[in-house]
Amino acid sequence: MKTNSKFFILPIISVLLMFMLLRDGAVAVASEKSLLEEVKAVNEPFDSQSVKQVRPVTQKTVLAKEEYQGGTFRVLARKHAIERYKCSRCHLDKPVLVTQGLELTHGNVVINHGRKGDELGCIDCHHPDDRDYLEDKKGRKVDFDHSYQLCGQCHFRQKRDWLGGAHGKRVSNWAGDRVVYNCASCHNPHSPRFEKRFPATYSVPLN
Amino acid sequence: MSSQKQDEAKTTIEDVLEKPSSRRKFLKGASIAAAAGSAAVAASYMSAADPASAGELKLRWQEYFKKNYRIMSQEEKDETVTRLERLAKMQDNVDVQIGNEPPVEKVLFGYAFNITRCEGFMECVTACVKENNLDRKTNTQYIRIFEMEPGQLDPSTGDGQYYHKVPVDDKFYMGAQCFHCEKAPCIKACPTKATWKEPDGIVVVDYNWCIGCRYCQAACPYYGRRFNWGKGEVPKEEITTKQHYLGNRKRPMGKMEKCTFCIQRTRKGKLPACVEACPTGSRVFGNLLDPDSEIRYVLKHKKVFRMKEEIGTQPKFWYFID
Ligand code: SF4
Ligand code: SF4
Numbered sequence: 001m002k003t004n005s006k007f008f009i010l011p012i013i014s015v016l017l018m019f020m021l022l023r024d025g026a027v028a029v030a031s032e033k034s035l036l037e038e039v040k041a042v043n044e045p046f047d048s049q050s051v052k053q054v055r056p057v058t059q060k061t062v063l064a065k066e067e068y069q070g071g072t073f074r075v076l077a078r079k080h081a082i083e084r085y086k087c088s089r090c091h092l093d094k095p096v097l098v099t100q101g102l103e104l105t106h107g108n109v110v111i112n113h114g115r116k117g118d119e120l121g122c123i124d125c126h127h128p129d130d131r132d133y134l135e136d137k138k139g140r141k142v143d144f145d146h147s148y149q150l151c152g153q154c155h156f157r158q159k160r161d162w163l164g165g166a167h168g169k170r171v172s173n174w175a176g177d178r179v180v181y182n183c184a185s186c187h188n189p190h191s192p193r194f195e196k197r198f199p200a201t202y203s204v205p206l207n
Numbered sequence: 208m209s210s211q212k213q214d215e216a217k218t219t220i221e222d223v224l225e226k227p228s229s230r231r232k233f234l235k236g237a238s239i240a241a242a243a244g245s246a247a248v249a250a251s252y253m254s255a256a257d258p259a260s261a262g263e264l265k266l267r268w269q270e271y272f273k274k275n276y277r278i279m280s281q282e283e284k285d286e287t288v289t290r291l292e293r294l295a296k297m298q299d300n301v302d303v304q305i306g307n308e309p310p311v312e313k314v315l316f317g318y319a320f321n322i323t324r325c326e327g328f329m330e331c332v333t334a335c336v337k338e339n340n341l342d343r344k345t346n347t348q349y350i351r352i353f354e355m356e357p358g359q360l361d362p363s364t365g366d367g368q369y370y371h372k373v374p375v376d377d378k379f380y381m382g383a384q385c386f387h388c389e390k391a392p393c394i395k396a397c398p399t400k401a402t403w404k405e406p407d408g409i410v411v412v413d414y415n416w417c418i419g420c421r422y423c424q425a426a427c428p429y430y431g432r433r434f435n436w437g438k439g440e441v442p443k444e445e446i447t448t449k450q451h452y453l454g455n456r457k458r459p460m461g462k463m464e465k466c467t468f469c470i471q472r473t474r475k476g477k478l479p480a481c482v483e484a485c486p487t488g489s490r491v492f493g494n495l496l497d498p499d500s501e502i503r504y505v506l507k508h509k510k511v512f513r514m515k516e517e518i519g520t521q522p523k524f525w526y527f528i529d
Contacts, residue, residue, distance in 0.1 A: 034521070035389050035521040035523070036506065039315070039317070039495045039496070039503070039506065040503075040506065040507070042495075042496045042498065043498050044496075044498075045497070045498065045499060046313055046314075046494055046496060046497035046498075046499070046500070048476075048494075048497065050311070050312070050313075051311050051314075051475070051476040052475075052476075053308075053475040053476060054475065054476035054477075055475075055476075055477075068499075069499040071499075157529075161508075161529070164501070164504040164505075164508060165491065165493075165500070165501025165502075165504045165505065166319075166321070166491065166501070166504055166505045166508065166509055166527070166529075167324075167488060167529075168488045169478075169482065169485070169488040169490070169491070170478065170501065172477060172478060172483065173476045173477055173478060174473065174476060174477070174478050174492055174493045174494065174500075175311075175476030175494075176476055181488070186486065186487075186488065194326055194328075194486070194487065196372045196373060196374065197328065197372060197373070198370070198371070198372055198373070199327055199328055199329035199352075199369070199370065199373055200328060200329045200330045200332065200333045201329050201332050201333050201336075201348075202329075202368065202369075202370040203332070203346075203348055203351055203352075203367055203368050204345075204346045204348075204368070205368070206351075206367075206430060206433075
């Protein structure tokens, strides 16, 4: 390797310089106002449309029925991603043979949501009569695109953080219009915990 | 620091930045051996061992004598990225777009990491490797995820090289990368002013001005910097072609590199690749100067802390718990 020789010399100098730096570093301890205080003192609104070149989110979204910092925001739509929506195509007025239907059509659904041994049942969240909707504890219809209204009944802390931005995340952009993932974009509502799996990669020692 | 010392420091910066020769002067002054090293770098840069067209040699020649990015005019910046794009085409036959987008006004980037949520899947790491064209041969990674024992908060006590199904019960996971310190010791350590903090808070490296001395790496109290031992080998079809001069463009061999908050993305309003890839939403990124941003919500409503807070480096990277 024609250029490798230069690397031998450098570590030696690095050690020498380290001494100088460590001595210097001791002087650099914070004295002024902390960064956190400085940041928190900035209260002038920022125009997030001022960032040029922001590409709008291409996925399907809907306007959320909640507020973010006094304004509106959008969430990823869900209905189009549900394989067998609309549910009323099968769940009509005609009776469905429950046992068979369950095995044939929803056999892949494993409920692992709620206390062990006392898992939630279908109609704890799905509307008992109008299957194209969910139903909250007060008997109100909830649209699949706005499932956060339903999940938030029990997971109110998560919902509060999701509204604020400490739970879940924005889609693609930090600037521009706020678009966030819906609850069911990340969590499988029937089994919301992430399954254990191997990490995507491994790390080698640092150089 | 006394004002006299400050003045001295100022002169040095000006020296380095304004006189093109002083980079070499520094090396001479430091040690003859280092000067020899620099000669080797120059030789390798200009080596005509491989057959190169006259056009390519000319571009390489112009590249070698360009200025530090910080004192280039906009015109010079545009010229160098055009040269680099042409060189990428000539040398590797890839079509890249190298940008030099300036910082956005009234933006100071900040990052928060939820240690309650991270489950150690490391999808951020693979996304970062891909986005930033990191060397596949040496398996360079800017991000490291540590598997931590309960109650421990210092990653050096954790396991940064786990490979088993995650999450492991009773363990938690903590990510580390360059924290883009407001008072960054790495910047002070650099003898050639090849690394600095941009107005939007991103600590960057001018890969062409860096001499690969690694002082900055020694000065970083975190796990921020990576030295590029190889040529940055990336399979052609995996190269991320949207690049930035201070970001994921091809680094010459023997240079320092690190997380740039995906400068090529974030200056265009996009989230960093790690944030976009995280399946658990543990990573929050945004503008610290925007009172309505998610990052400000975290800072206001969550219990946050930073690594080695007491040494005064002021990282713009906070850990938080739900
Ligand atoms: S984390 Fe290390 S490399 Fe990054 S700014 Fe701080 S001192 Fe520099
Ligand atoms: S290795 Fe670090 S300290 Fe040395 S020239 Fe490069 S950026 Fe500066």
